[in-house]
Amino acid sequence: MSEENTLRTDLTEISPRVNEFRRFFRVFFSRGVVIFGMIVILALIITAILAPLIAPYNPYKPDFSQALLQPSKEHLLGTDALGRDTLSRIIFGTRTSLMIGVVAITIAALIGMTMGLIAGYFGGWMYAIIMRFIDAIMSFPMILLAMVIAALLGGGLRNVMIALGIALIPGYCRLMCGQVLSIKENDYVLAARTIGGNNFRIMIRHVVPNCLPPLIVLITMMMGMTILAEAGLSFLGVGIEAPGAAWGAMVNDGYLYLLTHPILSFAPGFAIMLVVFAFNMVGDGLRDALDPRLRGTL
Amino acid sequence: MTTYIIRRLIQSLFVLLIVTIIVFLAMRLLPGDPILMMVTADALKEASEEHIAALRHEFGLDKPLFVQYANWLSGAVRGDLGKSILHGDSVTTEIVRRIPITFHLGAVAFLMSILIGIPAGIISAVRRGGWLDTGVTLLANLGITVPIFWLGILLVYLFALYLRWLPTFGYTSPFDNFWLSTRQVLMPIFCLSVFAIASGARQTRSSMLEVIQQDYIRTAWSKGLKERAVIFRHALKNALIPVVTLKGMTVSNIFGGSVLIETVFNIPGMGRLAVDGVVSQDYAIVQGVILVVATAVMLANLVVDLSYGWLDPRIRYG
Numbered sequence: 113m114s115e116e117n118t119l120r121t122d123l124t125e126i127s128p129r130v131n132e133f134r135r136f137f138r139v140f141f142s143r144g145v146v147i148f149g150m151i152v153i154l155a156l157i158i159t160a161i162l163a164p165l166i167a168p169y170n171p172y173k174p175d176f177s178q179a180l181l182q183p184s185k186e187h188l189l190g191t192d193a194l195g196r197d198t199l200s201r202i203i204f205g206t207r208t209s210l211m212i213g214v215v216a217i218t219i220a221a222l223i224g225m226t227m228g229l230i231a232g233y234f235g236g237w238m239y240a241i242i243m244r245f246i247d248a249i250m251s252f253p254m255i256l257l258a259m260v261i262a263a264l265l266g267g268g269l270r271n272v273m274i275a276l277g278i279a280l281i282p283g284y285c286r287l288m289c290g291q292v293l294s295i296k297e298n299d300y301v302l303a304a305r306t307i308g309g310n311n312f313r314i315m316i317r318h319v320v321p322n323c324l325p326p327l328i329v330l331i332t333m334m335m336g337m338t339i340l341a342e343a344g345l346s347f348l349g350v351g352i353e354a355p356g357a358a359w360g361a362m363v364n365d366g367y368l369y370l371l372t373h374p375i376l377s378f379a380p381g382f383a384i385m386l387v388v389f390a391f392n393m394v395g396d397g398l399r400d401a402l403d404p405r406l407r408g409t410l
Numbered sequence: 411m412t413t414y415i416i417r418r419l420i421q422s423l424f425v426l427l428i429v430t431i432i433v434f435l436a437m438r439l440l441p442g443d444p445i446l447m448m449v450t451a452d453a454l455k456e457a458s459e460e461h462i463a464a465l466r467h468e469f470g471l472d473k474p475l476f477v478q479y480a481n482w483l484s485g486a487v488r489g490d491l492g493k494s495i496l497h498g499d500s501v502t503t504e505i506v507r508r509i510p511i512t513f514h515l516g517a518v519a520f521l522m523s524i525l526i527g528i529p530a531g532i533i534s535a536v537r538r539g540g541w542l543d544t545g546v547t548l549l550a551n552l553g554i555t556v557p558i559f560w561l562g563i564l565l566v567y568l569f570a571l572y573l574r575w576l577p578t579f580g581y582t583s584p585f586d587n588f589w590l591s592t593r594q595v596l597m598p599i600f601c602l603s604v605f606a607i608a609s610g611a612r613q614t615r616s617s618m619l620e621v622i623q624q625d626y627i628r629t630a631w632s633k634g635l636k637e638r639a640v641i642f643r644h645a646l647k648n649a650l651i652p653v654v655t656l657k658g659m660t661v662s663n664i665f666g667g668s669v670l671i672e673t674v675f676n677i678p679g680m681g682r683l684a685v686d687g688v689v690s691q692d693y694a695i696v697q698g699v700i701l702v703v704a705t706a707v708m709l710a711n712l713v714v715d716l717s718y719g720w721l722d723p724r725i726r727y728g
Contacts, residue, residue, distance in 0.1 A: 145551070244421070248428035251704040251711070253666030256684060260696055263688040264436060340557055344670050347559045348685055363560050367674075374567050381560030389555040396551075 139401040146397030152390035160206040169197035171204040172355040180373055189379045192365060198376060202383050204357040209387060212273050212342045213335050219277025221284050221331055228288025229323075233296060233315055243289065250282045255344050262350050272351035276338055287330055291323035298322075325402045333395030336388040343384045359384045411719050422712050429704045430486065434479050437697050491698035496690055501698040504683065509702075511581055512672070512679035516664045518599050523606030523660055528653060530607070531614025536641060538619065546611060553608025558601045558667055562674035565597045579676040598675045602667045606660045613656045617649040624648075651721050658714035662707045 141147055159166060169187075175195035183190045189198035231242035249257070261275035295301070296319060304314045343360030345351050352358040359380040366376025466472045473481075485492070491501040534546040570578040577594050584591040621627065622645055630644045668681035676682075680699055687695035 244425050245428055247421075247425045247708075247711075248432060248704075251425065251429055251662070251708040252700060253662045253669070253703060253707065255666040256669055256681075256700060256703060259669065259684070259688055260436070260700060263691075263696075336555065340555075343557050344559060347557075347670065348673060349689065360557070360559075363557070363563065367563055370563060370567055371571055377560070377563050377567075381557055381563070384557045384560065385552075385555055388557075389551065392551065392555055 136401045140397050143393075143397060145393045149390035149393035149397070152386060153394060156206055156210065156387055156390070159203055160210045163204050163207055167197075167200035167203040169200040171196060171200040171357050180369065182373070183375060190373060190375050192362075192376055193369065198362075198379055201357040201362060202359065202380055205359045205362065205380065205383065206387075208269070208346075208352060208356065208358045209339045209342060209384075212269070212276065213338045215273040216276035216280060216338050216342070217331055217334055219274065220280035220334070221327070223277070224281040224284025225288045225323075225327065227281070228285040228290075229292055229315060229320065231285070232289040232292025233311070233319065235293075239289075242285070246282045246285050249279075252279075254279045255341055258341060259345060259348060259350050262345065267350060267353075269352060269356070272342065272345055276341055276345075279341075280334060280338065283330060283334065284327065287326060288323060291326060292319055295319050295322050326399075329395060329399040329402055332391060332398050336391035336395065339384065339391065340388050414719060415716060418712065418715050422708060426705065426708060429708065430483055430701065431479070433697055433701050433704070434482055437693050438475070486701065491701070492694045494692055495694050496692045501694050504695065505680065505698050505702055508678060508680050508683055510583070511677060512665075512668050512681060514584065515595060515598055515602055515671070515677070515679065516661075516668060518595070519603035519606060519664055519667075520657075520660060522599070522603040523610050524657070526603075527607040527610025528614050528650075531611040531653075532618055532641065532646065534611065534615045535618035535622065536637075543615075547615070550608040550611040550615075553604050554612065556604060558604060559670040559674050561604060562597065562601045562671055565600065566674070569597065579674075581675075581677040581679070594675075598671050598677060601671050601674070602664055605663055605667065609656060609663075610653065610660070614649065614653050617652045618645060621645045621649040647721060651718065654714055654717055654721065658707075658711040661710035665703050665707065 173196070175191075178187075178191050178195035179193055180195075181187050181191045187197050187199070189202070191197055192201070227242050227246070231239045252260075258272070258275040258279040261278055262272045265271035265274060301314060301318055304318050309317070342351070342358070343363070346358035346360035347364045349361070349364065352361050362380035363377045363384075366373065366378075366380070369376055463472075482492075489502050491505065493499065494501055494504065530546050530550070534543045534550075537543050566578055569576045576596060577590075580594055582591040582594055627640060627645055630640045635644075665681070668679055669684055670681070671677070672679045672682040673685055680703065684696060684699045684703075687693070687699065
């Protein structure tokens with residue numbers, strides 16, 4: 113223990129950055145599940161990009177002569193009621209999940225962080241109004257809120273992304289606000305003000321960059337939650353339109369044939385679980401590596 | 411403490427006011443005109459301009475937005491949430507009929523999350539690195555991951571279709587037929603509680619680990635206290651604060667989960683009502699459900715915040 117400490121102090125004096133990076137990678141990759149998660153996420157991204165090349169069949173074109181086939185060499189996971197290859201639809205479903213996840217989180221993070229920054233930095237009645245508004249949004253269960261917003265906007269992929277984006281705002285806003293509240297007390301913020309920096313400059317140059325690490329963790333962890341919520345919405349029939357492939361909708365379609373063709377529901381659900389698990393584990397790993405103090409708060 | 415409670419109550423009222431404004435405005439953002447919708451639903455009637463204008467006047471929709479809001483709010487406060495656009499029934503009656511069903515499932519699921527999740531988290535933290543910890547952590551990580559609607563379908567396949575132990579779907583009140591009711595709610599309650607149990611276990615474990623490292627725990631050990639005293643009297647109470655916060659969110663999660671689970675198991679509760687309302691575009695129903703649910707969640711969070719006073723003396727005396 114003491115030997116390790118001396119060694120690390122030496123390293124810090126020579127080149128602190130390398131040490132910090134090495135520490136990050138050592139902690140990040142120290143757990144098997146995190147490595148597993150990284151592999152799954154990489155595979156997911158590659159699958160989404162190369163979907164047309166990987167998928168053995170057209171995922172949208174019905175072929176009633178091939179309807180409801182059991183798994184075989186030609187159709188590894190069988191076919192659905194319209195004769196579409198389940199595996200191909202799962203492969204194309206990666207695009208839906210990933211796109212909705214990324215866009216919804218971008219919307220939520222941009223709006224939420226801006227609101228949190230304003231509330232935390234200016235305080236006072238700005239803080240009171242923004243935070244009470246966030247409290248109000250938080251009293252709606254996320255999936256219910258997203259479902260209602262998506263329906264009000266008229267459904268469709270784009271509106272699901274907006275709806276999830278709005279429903280996810282509170283997490284980012286609250287975390288950002290908390291970060292800003294503690295960071296704005298730092299001496300370097302005071303120093304920036306002393307040399308005449310205006311509020312906007314201080315916020316962008318000094319406060320925001322120092323707030324980011326826990327928010328990066330939150331973004332990764334939210335990816336899993338968002339994909340899960342999207343799956344729930346498409347399971348309920350909100351969102352994706354007819355030929356499109358979404359895992360949640362596939363689970364629901366397969367439910368009708370559960371007795372004879374359980375794989376139709378099982379396979380896409382397993383895909384959801386695998387991907388969400390991967391994002392959750394990588395989020396955990398990132399949290400432990402970036403800032404172990406966040407354990408418990410995130 | 412009294413100031414804290416009063417301040418918190420005023421805050422809640424304010425939040426509730428914002429909730430009602432959001433719900434009201436959201437429904438006004440609708441692409442359609444509620445009156446035209448009603449008239450089309452009432453297809454037999456030939457709707458003239460005057461007829462529409464008369465209806466508009468009758469429902470107060472020709473008044474300024476603020477007056478409409480005030481009317482709607484005063485109705486809601488008195489328990490009048492309007493009428494279903496589709497079948498003209500009172501929304502309040504419909505909701506009141508369904509609350510006990512969702513409450514039955516949700517309350518048991520919530521209770522399970524406390525009775526299983528928190529002890530699992532404590533054991534896992536106290537026996538850190540052991541096989542029990544590994545098991546609990548893995549199960550908890552799977553529990554926050556699994557899509558509950560899919561889990562429901564897996565269970566239906568295994569226990570209802572394959573083993574034939576449990577009924578596939580439906581709901582019976584425990585007061586009508588307790589045995590059948592219990593058999594029917596086993597799977598839905600399990601699905602509803604999975605996320606709550608898992609997230610509770612994770613939170614308890616991590617905040618216990620945090621607290622166990624504190625100086626006052628070392629002091630407690632060095633005083634020669636028994637493990638039980640250290641864990642339960644000194645560590646647990648402090649570790650519970652973030653867990654209690656999470657429990658407030660659990661109420662919201664369970665309501666959200668009931669939207670999915672009541673659909674999977676075809677249970678006529680609030681969640682199912684919300685889904686049906688959205689699918690049939692019956693926005694009076696949707697409006698009523700989300701208002702009731704949001705109020706319930708807010709009350710739960712109020713209870714959570716007040717319980718901090720008991721857990722954390724800094725709030726009680728601060």
